[in-house]
Amino acid sequence: MKDLTERDKKHLWHPLTQHKLQPDMMGIIKAKGAILYDENGSEYIDGIASWYTSMYGHCNEYILEKVQRQMEVLDQVVFSGFTHEPAIRLSEELIKILPPEQQKIFFSDNGSTATEVGIKMALQYHFNKGNKRKVLLAFEEGFHGDTFGAMSVSGLSVYNGPFEDYFIEVERIPTPTKDNIGYILQRLNSELELNNIAGFIYEPLVQGAAAMKMHDADGLNTILEFLKKHQVLLIADEVMTGFGKTGKNFASDHIRVKPDIICLSKALSAGLLPLAVTSCTQEVFDAFYSDEISKGLFHGHTYTANPLACVAALSGLELLQSEQIQSDIRRVIQSHKEFGLRIKEHPKVAAVRQCGIIFALDLNIKTERYGNLRNRLFNFFMEHGVFLRPLGNTIYILAPYIISDSQLSKIYDSIEGALDEVV
Secondary structure, three states: OOOHHHHHHHHOOOOOOOOOOOOOOOOEEEEEEOEEEEOOOOEEEEOOHHHHOOOOOEOOHHHHHHHHHHHOOOOOOOOOOOOOHHHHHHHHHHHHHOOOOEEEEEEEOOHHHHHHHHHHHHHHHHHHOOOOOOEEEEEOOOOOOOOHHHHHHOOOHHHHHHHHHHOOOEEEEOOOOOOOHHHHHHHHHHHHHOOOEEEEEEOOOEEOOOOOEEOOHHHHHHHHHHHHOOOOEEEEEOOOOOOOOOOOOOHHHHOOOOOOEEEEOHHHHOOOOOOEEEEEEHHHHHOOOOOOHHHOOOOOOOOOOOHHHHHHHHHHHHHHOOHHHHHHHHHHHHHHHHHHHHHOOOOOEEEEEEEOOEEEEEEOOOOOOOOHHHHHHHHHHHHOOEEOOOEOOEEEEOOOOOOOHHHHHHHHHHHHHHHHHOO
8 A cells, every 4th residue: 555645646636735846745644632643653743733723732532522422413414494502502602702792603614714704794784785885905915715705805916816807806905003004094094985895804913824924903903993983894804813822712802993793713613623603793694684585695505503513613612711721821822922032032033923822933034935945944844843834934833722831842942943954
């Protein structure tokens, strides 16, 4: 029997991959806690929680036990015309911890569909009210997913290039700083005079795919407050930031002005099964509540509110609110702070930044997003038993909450080693 890497090449097409340049995929056969195991017996610390999903550790026994019990009762049922206990209970538990005014939960199955639904809600909200606002507002360098609406509002052309002629209309503004907030408000005032902005979609505090670019809550508050006065729906994309990563349950908890719509996925179902949520206020929902069928939100997926995924999410929420996980979050935050103080003085480091358990450093060298330096860094980390995915000249850590101190130290040591040997 050929190994997984060789068998993979025959039929599989991988995401974010140019196969001619990267023909070999590593075969992973097992994961537990913060560790990935490959088919050759090597171990790797999962320093990005498998794209920010497995925050309570891989194959968490508490979550597995709950989902296994659910498998014996109800595995899957259509969610149009039917409902079930796991979905109802998950909606109840989410509403308890979501920012104020969130009242309705719409299920889908990944981050892109969560934002796609949020975009459709914003556009149809105004359409249903007889006010056809067709333009969306977004941050420069934002990333909201790979479906067409999500691509339209994303500002990273490396992902969007071939499709840009087919996008919905979007206006982009820079993320706020003390120096540019006046300019941003001027821009917004000009745009709003046309009365055509339906919604503003934003990654609060941290733009993940933009190499963990961070902005402060005060500037974002100013923008959100201004837009809210003009009936622009606020769509918080918390797919990456949600469920404790910023030190609070949601990044929006750091911000005074609360969103009308929130998009959630990734850590929502604890890395076990695909699941996404788009939540909204009662006011948004009421714009769709009508005797006219056509005013309903006609968006659906076969596995919407899958009972197993809902139970995984419920189990994750229990863990998130436990004293143990909250203690782990505080521990990781403090550990990153100490590492940041140490590494920022390194001559090859241009800047460091942190928001909750999200830590990033920029190298003082320019490189392509998927360039040679990035590849050499990735390979160095893997050779030293650490799985990190640098974004251009940015190295970031977003590990599971349950990662041990010794595993964190190994990540830090590998970064310092890369600075000395690779950069």
